[in-house]
Amino acid sequence: MGNWFRLGDLELLVVSDGIIRQDAGATFGLVPKVMWERYTPDLDDKNRIPVGLNSLLIRSEGKTILVDTGVGAKPVRAPGAMTIEQSGRLLENLRTEGVSLDEIDIVINTHLHFDHCGGNTMMGDGVPVPAFPRARYFIGKSEWEAASHPNERTRGTYLLENFEPLQDASQVELVAGEVEVAKGVRVMPAPGHTEGHCVIELESCGRYGLCVGELSQVPVMLERLAWISAFDVLPLVSLSTKRRMMDWAVEKRALLISVHAPFPGLGRLVAEEGGRRKWLEARENGADL
Ligand SMILES: [Zn+2]
Structure with a gap:
């Protein structure tokens, strides 16, 4: 069906919610800027770059798992550094792929910023309700606490309507x-972007994958460990998390699934001479991987 592909016994599909x-x-x-601008051919006249909203669907032994849910379709006011170009496409794209909302057994949020969990909920009778009625939603415990008690720097991106209704419906699993x-x-756990930020490691039949969450917004940030965004609340922790995980990814030849790279955000990191790492992109879902 559609663009599903395999990693060992796991079946995978990348589904987009849109672009910010x-x-x-x-x-x-x-x-x-003189160092990064060559990596951003799509820079616009307001100094913005397009950022993908890639969600990953996984099928494992009859269970269907969704990682991150984009911005979602509810009305939303984006934080100052972001503009929503197109969002709320996730549910429609799932349906197009033949996946119904009550098929989702598990939702994982890498973290609770508005662009990773907006599709957790949708409007029902004028109030936000869980979009996936049967799902258990797995969220880092410390992320939940940070999102529930935001401060002046974080409150623009932690929107209660994206996660509080899950608790009201007793669908939350804090990990x-x-x-x-x-x-x-x-x-x-992959702390740095936020303290409770998580990634998802895949392993089947000797093949490996990693959904990198917000370890990077642009793939070159996976190649260069010290290229860390100003959105990260613990940048030096991000540095050590990236070092550990990118060493692992190179060693295991892991398929990397990047939430924010251009759709579908699939690639691998390979080691080059001099200890450098190079991101090799796959342009189509599953192609040449
Ligand atoms: Zn993000």
């Missing part, structure tokens, strides 16, 4: 440490 435009200076943090939610699908 994000301030490029904030995206690259301390890195000066701490590594948790295998289905065979070969493991939620892993």
